[in-house]
Amino acid sequence: MYKLKCFFLAVFLFSALFFLTACDETTTDPGGNNLGEANALAMEGFDQLNQKAQELEGTDLESAQSGEDVFPNSEYTSIKDIFESAIDKDANNPAAHLGLAILELFSVNYDNDLWNLINDANDGSFSKRIMNNQLQFLGTAPEALLKQTGNTLKNINSSLSIARVQNIVENSVLPKINNAIEHLDYAVNLADSNVIVLDADGESVEIDPGEIYLFRASLYAVSAGFRFFTLYDVDLFDQQGSYSWLDSLWSSGSDYSYGYDSYEVQTVNSQRYLYLTENYESEHEIEIDSLAADVVKYNLLSRTSFLTFRRPTIGARIKSDILHVISDLENSVTYIENETDDQSDDIIKFSYIQEADSNIANMPDDAPEFVQQWNNIHDVIDWLNGLFTETYTFTEKDVSFQVNLGRVFVPGLPDLKTYLPYYQWKDKAEWRYRDLDYTWQMDNYGYSYSFFLNGQDEMVTVENVDVVVFNSYDTGIDPVVFLDGPGGNEIDPDAVMPYFPDYTFNGIFPDMTRQKMIDLTWDEPR
Secondary structure (H helix, E strand, O other): OOOOOOOOOHHHHHEEEEEEOOOOOEEEOOOOOHEEEHHHHHHHHHHHHHHHHHHHHOOOHHHHOOOOOOOOOOHEEEEEEHHHHHHHHHHHHHHHHHHHHHHHHHHHHHHHHHHHHHHOOOOOOOOOOOOOOHHHHHHHHHHHHHHOOOOOHHOOOOOHHHHHHHHHHHHHHHHHHHHHHHHHHHHHOOOOOEEEEEEEEOEEEEEEEHHHHHHHHHHHHHHHHHHHHOOOOOOOOOOOOHHHHHHHHHOOOOOOOOEOOOOEEEEOOOOEEEEEEEEEHHHHHHHHHHEEEEHHHHHHHHHOOOOEEOOHHHHHHHHHHHHHHHHHHHHHHHHHOOOOOOOOOEEOOHHHHHHHHHHHHOOOOOHHHHHHHOOHOOOOOOOHHHHHHHHHEEEEEEEEEEEEEHHHHOOOOHHHHOOOOOOEEEOOHHOEEEEEEEEEEEEEEEEEEOEEEEEOOOOOOEEEEEEEEEEEEEEOOOOOEEEEOOOOEEOOOOOOOOOOOOOOOOOOOOOOOOOHHHHHHHOOOO
């Protein structure tokens, strides 16, 4: 890792003492903007924001009292009013817009729809704290909601849906990120004579357009990530259009087990044999898997919107966000390279870029061929831009293949179901399998033998056992078979790579063929 100091929200809000170096005299530009008063107000806003940051610096947010508002709305509104007053004095004031960009991200803390969602998912136990909790929840909710087994889902009731979270992101979170980016569009015009200087642990550091470009790049990246989350309909509804099927999982019993599933005693050649059987998946686990498979089958076959674009324009917005990330990385590097002032107090110094250039130009000999063509950070940025705007040729395992990542989003894969490998659902009576994995035995010499059975608290003891035989079975469900084409023959996916309807995936891999995919993804020739 290079010595690029983190200057995003943590630096702006929790690690630093803000102050704005501004002209004391009141000046008015020909357009009527009062620059001096605007800068003074912006400095006042940063001072109050810093004061709040100092109050929070030693706060353990996770141990805050339930319902405690660590950044009260009244304080947030008061600071925001100051920055907006600065904008009234100077509509394009970069420092005030920077302050509003930071506050815009904090405004998610006061979104009632988001808090209602969080409380529904946590039985009302979430306290109203600072924004990291909301964003952490939004990042983990989809994963938790899609898990089909385990205790995690017990905290999620059937009133929730991924679509509800997606709507919150679209209607509450993304607009705030967009507003912050719009403010940063003004903030990047911060003049070298009117920069923001902060004191981080006794070290003075300077915020100039180079850092602001990078801040804006990070927000575009966050925006792209949230938009990608909203791209597809991925809800696993039951036939009633709800998640009530999750409730059924918890009423079917416990999957906790620590003993054998069954036993049997037989006499063979005058010796008493005790047969102990264990199944890798319990009956409860198989029931859960079967229920989940039923739900997946319903969504794949009957819900036409499942795995399709929720709106056709989202992909284009994601691509635009990614290209803005790349553009602002270039803007940041170019600005820092062309700085002529003293850089000793800059957060991102020119020497960091020189160090990065040196490492890029001296890649190891075993690095990929396309990496060895880079000489500096601009080459890397140009390559990233081309990766989303052009078709690149890569070579891996002596196989050349083309990639155009821009087509992931435009035109994209509007219906993922049509790109799945050829498959067919089995009759439900054929889903279950039970195969003997291994067996072994030991002599017991006529003594008693004790063991636990699943679901029982007391041990079972069998007297006069000569031999104990242990049988372990691989159990579970296998609800689908893979085919070699539409309506074709069944294949063994362990021996043959599945067959896909479009190996190019709508042009993302323009020249991909089945043989190339086999050569690239399978360790041994098939």
